Amino acid sequence: MSERRLLVDVHRRLPSFTLNLRLEVGEEVMVLFGPSGSGKSMTLESIAGLVTPDRGEIALDGRVLFRRGHEGAHTNVPARKRGVGYVFQSYALFPHLTVLGNVRYPLGRDHGARDRALALITQMDLSQLADRYPHQLSGGQRQRVAIARALARDPEVLLLDEPFSALDPGLRERLRADLRVLQLTRRLIVICVTHNVEDAFALGDRLAVLRDGELEQVGTVAEVFRRPSSMSAARVLGISNIFHARVSSATADGVALDWEGLRLSAPAQPCSAGDLVPAYIAPEDVKLLYPDRPVRGSLVANQMHAVVQSIQHRKDVRIVRLVVDNGHELEARAPGYFYRDLDLRPGAPILITLRQEGLRIFREEELL
Amino acid sequence: MEVTSVATVLVVMVGTAAGLLIARVRFPGIQLVEAILLLPLVLPPSVVGYYLLRFFGSGGPIDGLFGVNVVFTWVAAVFASAVVALPLMVQAARTAIRGVDPVLENAARTLGSSEAAVFFRITLPLARRGLIAGAVLSAARALGEFGATLMVAGNIPGRTQTLPLFLYDAVQNQQYGMANLIVALLTGFGLISFIIIGRLEPAHK
Numbered sequence: 001m002s003e004r005r006l007l008v009d010v011h012r013r014l015p016s017f018t019l020n021l022r023l024e025v026g027e028e029v030m031v032l033f034g035p036s037g038s039g040k041s042m043t044l045e046s047i048a049g050l051v052t053p054d055r056g057e058i059a060l061d062g063r064v065l066f067r068r069g070h071e072g073a074h075t076n077v078p079a080r081k082r083g084v085g086y087v088f089q090s091y092a093l094f095p096h097l098t099v100l101g102n103v104r105y106p107l108g109r110d111h112g113a114r115d116r117a118l119a120l121i122t123q124m125d126l127s128q129l130a131d132r133y134p135h136q137l138s139g140g141q142r143q144r145v146a147i148a149r150a151l152a153r154d155p156e157v158l159l160l161d162e163p164f165s166a167l168d169p170g171l172r173e174r175l176r177a178d179l180r181v182l183q184l185t186r187r188l189i190v191i192c193v194t195h196n197v198e199d200a201f202a203l204g205d206r207l208a209v210l211r212d213g214e215l216e217q218v219g220t221v222a223e224v225f226r227r228p229s230s231m232s233a234a235r236v237l238g239i240s241n242i243f244h245a246r247v248s249s250a251t252a253d254g255v256a257l258d259w260e261g262l263r264l265s266a267p268a269q270p271c272s273a274g275d276l277v278p279a280y281i282a283p284e285d286v287k288l289l290y291p292d293r294p295v296r297g298s299l300v301a302n303q304m305h306a307v308v309q310s311i312q313h314r315k316d317v318r319i320v321r322l323v324v325d326n327g328h329e330l331e332a333r334a335p336g337y338f339y340r341d342l343d344l345r346p347g348a349p350i351l352i353t354l355r356q357e358g359l360r361i362f363r364e365e366e367l368l
Numbered sequence: 369m370e371v372t373s374v375a376t377v378l379v380v381m382v383g384t385a386a387g388l389l390i391a392r393v394r395f396p397g398i399q400l401v402e403a404i405l406l407l408p409l410v411l412p413p414s415v416v417g418y419y420l421l422r423f424f425g426s427g428g429p430i431d432g433l434f435g436v437n438v439v440f441t442w443v444a445a446v447f448a449s450a451v452v453a454l455p456l457m458v459q460a461a462r463t464a465i466r467g468v469d470p471v472l473e474n475a476a477r478t479l480g481s482s483e484a485a486v487f488f489r490i491t492l493p494l495a496r497r498g499l500i501a502g503a504v505l506s507a508a509r510a511l512g513e514f515g516a517t518l519m520v521a522g523n524i525p526g527r528t529q530t531l532p533l534f535l536y537d538a539v540q541n542q543q544y545g546m547a548n549l550i551v552a553l554l555t556g557f558g559l560i561s562f563i564i565i566g567r568l569e570p571a572h573k
Contacts, residue, residue: 092475106479
């Protein structure tokens with residue numbers, strides 16, 4: 001079987017903002033990431049056929065669901081015929097129907113509809129709840145009903161709008177894993193809207209960063225977080241460690257920066273001497289150094305003194321906030337088992353380095 | 369009584385459709401349509417009756433188009449009650465339908481429902497309470513209709529005489545026993561209507 005592909009190319013002008021987006025999604029989980037009002041939900045609604053873009057094209061495996069351009073025939077397949085499953089933010093379960101009624105709803109009055117619905121309910125681990133009404137269910141159960149219902153007609157595409165926003169963290173994790181299994185077993189094209197960084201990391205194969213209706217960056221999740229393509233992408237992602245530095249020299253071999261008294265060296269990037277540029281170092285590229293061990297390779301260049309501000313333990317990562325000599329703050333992230341032997345207490349002095357290859361300069365001249 | 373039943377059925381269908389239109393469709397002039405539908409609520413019944421008379425009477429558009437003259441018949445009484453009760457139904461339907469989350473309707477669309485299926489399987493069941501309340505209220509109003517009925521249907525005993533008209537005659541002829549009976553009947557019906565509506569009130573959650 002050839003891989004399924006969804007092409008989305010939508011443009012829609014509204015008084016408040018303009019949606020302008022082109023995206024190709026395969027059998028994967030594509031996370032649409034961005035602040036509210038960036039056009040994430042409208043993108044989903046366009047794909048589902050609930051809103052009509054001004055122009056553009058939406059095609060699933062070559063089947064045109066929507067096409068409207070400056071000339072030529074217009075196509076606009078109604079929502080009911082698109083074969084796109086949609087899980088709404090509030091789940092939008094029908095309050096007057098039971099779990100079974102909800103899951104059965106899309107199957108119509110067909111023979112065997114009941115059996116199919118029951119099979120799905122069992123698959124989603126809801127068999128005890130088939131006769132309950134939505135208001136008798138917990139948030140996680142409602143979400144599973146919503147997914148079961150969206151999958152009832154075997155769609156190729158599953159759209160999820162903030163599917164985890166109403167759930168507590170433990171449950172989130174389980175349901176993310178469930179969603180991944182569904183994606184793989186049913187070979188779904190999944191597009192998931194979120195503004196939660198952890199959802200994006202846990203769920204996404206690829207990440208599309210949206211801002212003001214425009215696509216800022218598309219790439220694998222790790223890549224986007226590590227190397228945001230622009231300052232606004234970085235800001236959308238809630239990334240720290242952006243600072244302004246003056247370019248002291250820029251050659252084919254590398255860039256030298258002056259960050260308020262600290263000399264930094266970065267790989268060659270387009271910029272010119274004398275510019276004040278926004279620079280970024282991923283928290284994973286801020287390394288803490290052991291005073292008694294030799295420093296090698298790309299860690300030699302940007303060494304500096306810092307003072308530990310605070311330490312935060314997450315599930316499998318430790319975040320250390322630091323203040324460097326020029327008074328600015330940096331964030332370092334590393335797996336919890338790193339730096340075990342270092343004396344990391346708030347107030348402790350420490351030597352750090354910014355991995356040379358990781359130091360990036362953003363092109364745009366935006367003020368922080 | 370038959371007049372009221374037929375009028376109520378008519379009002380519920382037209383009123384729900386109009387309520388749906390007002391609640392869900394946006395087009396220029398919708399406010400004017402809404403105002404016209406609600407107008408009988410504030411106009412004196414005799415004015416409504418006069419409009420109906422000109423509309424249905426000889427020389428009116430219905431007479432001109434179909435050559436039918438329903439004035440002073442049973443049908444005219446139905447129309448008179450219906451037009452007067454319609455605003456109540458329209459308002460109830462509009463409120464009830466606005467109370468249905470459009471997201472649910474969108475969900476049904478993505479699940480393969482046509483617009484008609486969305487209406488009958490989602491919107492209608494969810495707006496049910498409000499619609500029933502509107503229907504009961506309209507029925508009560510239709511039953512009590514006096515002025516407009518008198519204008520277009522007259523007061524022909526056994527043919528176009530409705531209960532309120534009958535009451536009027538009874539009082540005129542000093543048949544107070546009969547009058548008391550009718551008054552009790554109409555009051556009782558009104559009371560029951562409001563009790564039913566009150567029972568429907570607690571929102572379906």
